[in-house]
Amino acid sequence: MRILIANDDGYLAPGIAALVEACQGLGEVDVFAPERNASGTSNALTLHQPLSLHTAANGFRYVSGTPSDSVHLALTAGLIPKPDLVLSGINNGANMGDDTLYSGTVAAATEGYLFGIPAIAFSLVDKGWAHLDVAARVARRVIEQVLAQPPAGHPWLLNVNIPSTAEADSAPWAITRLGRRHASFPAVAQANPRGDLFYWIGPAGEAREDGEGTDFHAIRQGQVSITPLKVDMTDHQHLPTWQRWLEPR
Structure with a gap:
């Protein structure tokens, strides 16, 4: 077993260290992660400037780019053997509902999936790393279960x-x-000390569809939410409607 681990909080984040520790004994572990916090970068790849790669004292390799860059580089640059599993996290905060479209944590796992490698993104719901050790134990159990079955x-x-x-x-x-x-x-507008105006992206909206069966509902019930994802964004339900729209009038 060979495991590639990435994240979006950066290679110094406590969450990635906890996930690496949780994987001890499962196989060979390689870590490729962003140099800095890259939350909210979704599946972005850096195309118009080169990427630098460095190795930290603990052996983690860090990339001057996005979470997707980190996994893409690991998988395509001949730096490591092809992994059997790609893991991302443990993220500092939830990635539920629409968050998954923006999440760098989910994007890193998705990059592995796009290369045909099974992948899991892990997130700790509340920010601040409270009970990270517990979350790491949960992650280990999920990994073991899905590898066994x-x-x-x-x-x-x-x-x-x-x-x-x-x-x-x-x-x-x-x-x-x-x-x-x-x-x-x-978005929130602010002025710096020189009077220049800049903007902060506003926080995510409240849950709107959070009934039974959703990730929001599971977390509210104190459960661990496991959501299978896919990349196909085609609106299959409305394809016939669009086909009729294309027909001559």
Whole structure:
């Protein structure tokens, strides 16, 4: 077993160290992560400037780019053997509902999935790293379970959100679908000491579709949310409608 681990909080984040520790004994572990916090960068690849790669004292390799850059470089530059599993996290904060479209944590796992490698993104729901040790134990159990009973015949991509509680390692697991959020709060304008105006992106909106079966509902019930994801964004339901729209009038 060879495991590639990435994240979006940067190679110095406590979450990635905890995930690496949780994987001890499962196989050979390689770490490729962004040099700096790259939260919210989604699946961006750096195309118009070169990437630098360095190795930290603990052996983690860090990239001057995005989470997707980190995994892409590891998989395509001949730096490591092809991994059997790609892991991302443990993220400092939830990645549920619409968050997954923006999440660098999910993007790093998705990059592995795009190369045909099973992948899991792990997130600790509350920011601040409370009960990170518990979340790491949950991550280890999820990894062991899916390796022992993997879905047959195809790579898979899982988005796992773990409650920030001391009891999370004994909490039930729920297979969920993504919920939805309301629109984000407005951007916030501020002036610097020289009077120049700049803007902060507003916080994410509140949960809008959070009923039973969603990731939001599972977390609210104190469960570990496990959401299978796919990349196909085609609106299959409305393809016939668009086909009729194309027909001559």
